[in-house]
Structure formats: structure tokens, C-alpha cells
Amino acid sequence: xxxxxxAERELGTAFLPRFDAQGLLIAIAVDSxxxxxxxxxxxxxxxxxxxxxTGLAHFHSRSRGKLWLKGExxxxxxxxxxxxxxxxxxxxxxxxxxxxxxxxxxxxxxFYRRIDGEGLARIED
Numbered sequence: 001x002x003x004x005x006x007a008e009r010e011l012g013t014a015f016l017p018r019f020d021a022q023g024l025l026i027a028i029a030v031d032s033x034x035x036x037x038x039x040x041x042x043x044x045x046x047x048x049x050x051x052x053x054t055g056l057a058h059f060h061s062r063s064r065g066k067l068w069l070k071g072e073x074x075x076x077x078x079x080x081x082x083x084x085x086x087x088x089x090x091x092x093x094x095x096x097x098x099x100x101x102x103x104x105x106x107x108x109x110x111f112y113r114r115i116d117g118e119g120l121a122r123i124e125d
Contacts, residue, residue, distance in 0.1 A: 009089050018090040025092055032081045032095040038102035039110040055080050057094055076100030
């Protein structure tokens with residue numbers, strides 16, 4: 001574990017994010033009011049810093065290989081109210097206030113389908 005010991009990372013009070021080999025952390029956006037999972041994305045150090053600086057969710061777009069402000073083209077921003085860190089600091093929970101649908105398909109959440117037999121069924125709101 002780089003500079004931090006497991007005990008420091010898991011039991012201490014210092015924020016010591018543990019990025020993976022690609023320099024990414026998992027970021028789970030959750031509606032701060034309903035606690036519904038809205039989306040899962042990745043953050044690199046730049047996205048994490050911009051999110052903390054602006055209060056708007058920024059991610060690392062793996063497909064484009066660059067910083068991505070959620071809502072930059074759709075206007076559907078995620079306003080970050082709180083960032084929670086998991087036990088070994090390799091995943092973040094973003095408690096957000098969504099300004100519109102979180103999913104690029106227009107669905108409120110990216111988790112709008114469930115497994116139904118061998119296929120998928122849409123979950124109605």
C-alpha cells in the first residue's frame with residue numbers, strides 16, 4: 001500500500017484515496033433524498049479535485065480518456081452534498097442532488113432495468 005498502511009487507511013482520519021492501476025476510483029452517485037443509486041462512474045485525481053472544488057460531480061471518461069463534468073452537455077448536473085469513503089478508500093459514494101435524469105438514456109437512474117428470466121425488464125418509476 002503506497003505510503004499508507006492498511007490500518008492508517010482503514011481506521012485513521014486522513015483522506016488517503018487508493019486509486020487503482022489506471023489511476024481511478026469507483027464513484028457511486030446516490031440521490032441524497034431518496035438514497036436511490038443513480039449511476040456508477042470513475043474518478044481520477046483531477047475529477048476528484050474538481051468535484052471537491054466546484055461541488056459538481058466530475059468524472060473520468062474512460063471512453064474519451066478525459067475529464068467529464070456530468071451535465072456539461074445535457075444540463076443534468078449532479079450537485080454533490082457529501083462524499084463518503086469506503087473502508088479501504090478505493091470507492092466513493094457521492095450523495096447528490098440531481099438536476100434532471102442521471103442516465104444518458106433519459107432515465108432517472110442508470111439502473112432502470114432488472115434481470116427477468118434470460119432477459120431484461122424495464123423498471124417503472
